């Protein structure tokens with residue numbers, strides 16, 4: 001059993017009681033909600049005649065269903081309109097802060113909370129969304145919850161949960177040029193497998209992690225869930241603190257000093273005990289691309305799609321399904337795969353640094369004729385910053401579409417969808433069958449720089465040949 | 468006026484009501500609530516859509532449409548009831564139609580867990596006994612009472628013992644099935660916790676957190 005890790009410390013701090021059934025009652029410091037998983041929870045409160053216990057500890061935004069072309073209300077899609085209206089109504093009724101479209105602070109929930117300074121070290125954070133693990137980049141313990149738990153957090157600010165085990169993933173050395181956080185996390189998921197994290201919190205540590213920027217760290221923690229871990233985190237350091245400083249909801253003045261003092265005391269002890277430790281050599285990671293239908297099915301850009309017999313027996317069944325669905329042959333190279341759609345965005349890679357990297361790649365170049373490429377900033381703040389820096393213009397000049405913030409084609413709950421069996425190069429996090437809106441659509445996950453390179457060349461390309 | 472729907476809360480020890488018989492093995496959650504009803508902002512309207520496609524096919528002859536079954540709350544089913552997709556919408560639809568307990572030969576596991584989570588106790592009985600009950604003409608004319616502590620079913624026409632897992636039984640009797648209530652019971656501890664957390668203090672100056 002783990003001991004003295006950051007996870008243990010934060011868990012113990014937030015433990016309200018041990019429940020008779022064997023789980024712990026855990027206090028949730030920050031609760032984030034969006035339009036898809038919250039309405040039934042509010043409905044359940046009403047049915048039970050309950051109030052929101054601490055309304056100021058819940059913050060709402062709207063992201064999944066928002067159209068990214070025309071955001072004027074009412075939305076064209078009736079159901080989308082009904083969902084945003086319900087959220088508006090619930091937030092108003094229960095006095096919950098809601099960052100609506102046009103507020104300047106709307107966006108994908110996991111992009112918005114950190115950029116507002118809501119996400120802070122040592123907190124427990126929950127949201128009815130599996131990518132809540134993103135917030136662990138700040139040394140908070142953050143996890144996705146189901147609708148019934150959203151109800152419980154609203155009603156009690158606590159949930160019943162079994163304590164997770166802790167696996168440290170120690171990343172040695174440094175990423176080489178042209179290799180990004182996305183490549184590292186895809187590589188980790190490939191090495192450990194998509195189910196390895198079940199029952200675990202992942203602590204990402206080591207020199208390669210320390211040298212990442214906060215936004216890159218978010219990319220890593222974001223995809224913990226793709227590795228099966230409900231929660232992923234990184235011990236906070238100076239980069240963490242300076243990222244938070246001066247953000248809208250960051251502690252101010254003497255409160256800042258007090259916060260800093262506490263945050264600095266928060267990390268896994270040097271002699272802490274983990275349930276498991278795994279080592280990864282970051283210098284060996286190549287630009288990585290998924291070829292299959294799970295985020296674990298990836299290869300380095302210069303490697304071949306694995307032969308069936310090279311895979312562990314447990315992975316062979318889904319590999320066969322993947323060859324067939326994706327239209328790839330075993331042993332084929334991933335490089336030069338023609339691409340139809342390029343998508344830069346999502347809570348994994350829709351932040352300003354992602355847009356900067358992509359813009360640098362495409363500057364003064366043109367999107368290949370066969371490709372439809374678009375950029376969906378992760379939030380209104382990201383969009384604004386990008387415009388100030390002139391990135392929107394670089395994208396538009398190259399032939400990208402520049403859209404309004406939202407989840408968009410990460411899961412295609414709006415009208416941004418693949419058509420037929422189009423192949424997309426996507427900076428998002430899931431390549432499940434049908435994920436991007438077409439039941440036969442095919443998704444290749446990669447870093448934003450690689451998506452940008454694919455947009456220009458019309459096929460999967462090694463970003464390092466572009467630099 | 469339609470009576471406002473009220474979810475079960477707290478300890479459940481007794482269910483009183485009329486019984487409704489639904490015959491068939493392997494009735495899956497897709498039949499209980501078809502997939503198109505999952506696109507919703509609440510579970511409120513699911514009650515009227517329960518078994519929608521089956522009911523359409525039977526044109527008023529489905530048990531959930533028969534006048535004699537109106538207002539029933541104890542559902543009697545056969546084996547592997549609730550198999551298929553894990554949607555919580557299925558038990559929610561039954562609950563909202565008025566079902567408060569289910570008796571059957573066997574249940575699919577996820578469905579059974581979902582039922583517990585929303586306060587519907589499920590009991591099992593041997594095949595033969597279920598058949599006897601289902602064939603009894605008077606079943607929907609009499610008021611029945613399920614006593615969870617004693618695991619008994621009583622009515623004017625027959626009395627019999629029910630089977631329920633001990634752990635489930637205790638959850639209903641103590642109210643622990645209802646996570647919200649269990650958590651709320653520690654109200655004092657929760658309030659103490661929020662005051663003890665370092666960050667609730669140093670975040671007090673910012674607008675969002677100030678109303679704590």
Ligand code: SF4
Nearest residue numbers: 131346347407410411
């Ligand atoms: S961007 Fe994608 S993964 Fe992230 S919250 Fe939205 S839908 Fe979920």
